[in-house]
Amino acid sequence: MRNATATAPAPADEPPAPLATLDARDISAWFGDHQVLDRVSLTMPAGVVTSLIGPSGCGKSTFLRILNRMHELVPSASLAGEVLLDGDDIYDTGRRLVDARKHIGMVFQKPNPFPAMSIYDNVLAGLTLTGIRASRDEKDHLVETCLTKAGLWRELKDRLRAPGGGLSGGQQQRLCIARSLAVKPRVLLMDEPCSALDPTSTRVIEETMLELVHDVTIVIVTHNMQQAQRVSQQCAFFLASHGTPGAIVEHGDTEAMFADPIDPRTFDYVNGRFG
Numbered sequence: 001m002r003n004a005t006a007t008a009p010a011p012a013d014e015p016p017a018p019l020a021t022l023d024a025r026d027i028s029a030w031f032g033d034h035q036v037l038d039r040v041s042l043t044m045p046a047g048v049v050t051s052l053i054g055p056s057g058c059g060k061s062t063f064l065r066i067l068n069r070m071h072e073l074v075p076s077a078s079l080a081g082e083v084l085l086d087g088d089d090i091y092d093t094g095r096r097l098v099d100a101r102k103h104i105g106m107v108f109q110k111p112n113p114f115p116a117m118s119i120y121d122n123v124l125a126g127l128t129l130t131g132i133r134a135s136r137d138e139k140d141h142l143v144e145t146c147l148t149k150a151g152l153w154r155e156l157k158d159r160l161r162a163p164g165g166g167l168s169g170g171q172q173q174r175l176c177i178a179r180s181l182a183v184k185p186r187v188l189l190m191d192e193p194c195s196a197l198d199p200t201s202t203r204v205i206e207e208t209m210l211e212l213v214h215d216v217t218i219v220i221v222t223h224n225m226q227q228a229q230r231v232s233q234q235c236a237f238f239l240a241s242h243g244t245p246g247a248i249v250e251h252g253d254t255e256a257m258f259a260d261p262i263d264p265r266t267f268d269y270v271n272g273r274f275g
């Protein structure tokens with residue numbers, strides 16, 4: 001068991017963490033006494049983009065937030081089940097919350113850079129929080145690496161001291177991706193990351209995801225069926241029918257799920273017949 005106080009600061013120039021598999025086992029979730037997920041199990045393999053699809057309110061975001069311990073921030077929220085990162089339970093009582101968030105980063109629907117903070121400092125904002133120390137040279141290198149991976153370096157390298165809030169929506173979202181990458185996560189969770197963006201910015205983020213997946217396991221919630229097909233290799237279809245808690249109806253290879261789904265409800269959903 002890891003000791004909560006034993007985590008020494010890690011240097012920023014350590015090599016990228018190896019790819020990791022995230023395994024959710026029998027996840028149930030509640031807000032108060034309202035159950036919103038019922039025994040959901042899903043393996044999100046290393047180096048794969050997994051998309052979570054399904055109608056509004058079926059529990060996709062709740063499931064995603066459980067994967068990095070954000071669900072517990074809601075006072076009435078509770079859950080059952082296990083989330084294993086390469087076999088280690090992220091809810092183990094000996095594990096620090098901040099470690100789970102460091103290893104499993106999150107990008108939200110609405111870009112949320114610190115608006116008055118410079119682009120440079122935005123990228124590095126997670127370092128202090130997660131106890132990563134870095135020299136000036138290491139910070140410069142990290143900023144360049146993360147902005148490059150997020151597809152922003154060429155656009156922004158001459159204005160790193162400008163405020164993050166002055167960027168376009170698409171650039172802000174990519175800045176948030178760069179900020180997530182700076183702490184070298186092993187998994188990146190993305191909750192409808194393109195829903196506030198125009199088609200061009202959306203395509204840039206999708207291309208970024210396809211590059212990033214070589215370094216980090218990705219799980220994305222999306223309402224866009226074309227996006228799920230473009231970016232993900234694995235897909236899970238969630239449904240909460242007639243007031244029952246959300247559950248996975250079907251999951252597997254994305255191409256197969258769209259071309260030849262097993263369950264008629266999946267067929268109807270991916271063909272736009274409901275939801």
Ligand SMILES: Nc1ncnc2c1ncn2[C@@H]1O[C@H](COP(=O)(O)OP(=O)(O)OP(=O)(O)O)[C@@H](O)[C@H]1O
Nearest residue numbers: 031036054055056057058059060061062063074221
């Ligand atoms: N903070 C909260 N407090 C109480 N209930 C909540 C809270 N957040 C979500 N819920 C409820 O949990 C259920 C699942 O919501 P969730 O946001 O996970 O669904 P979703 O599939 O991601 O929906 P959408 O696609 O619209 O974002 C819904 O019934 C929702 O009303």
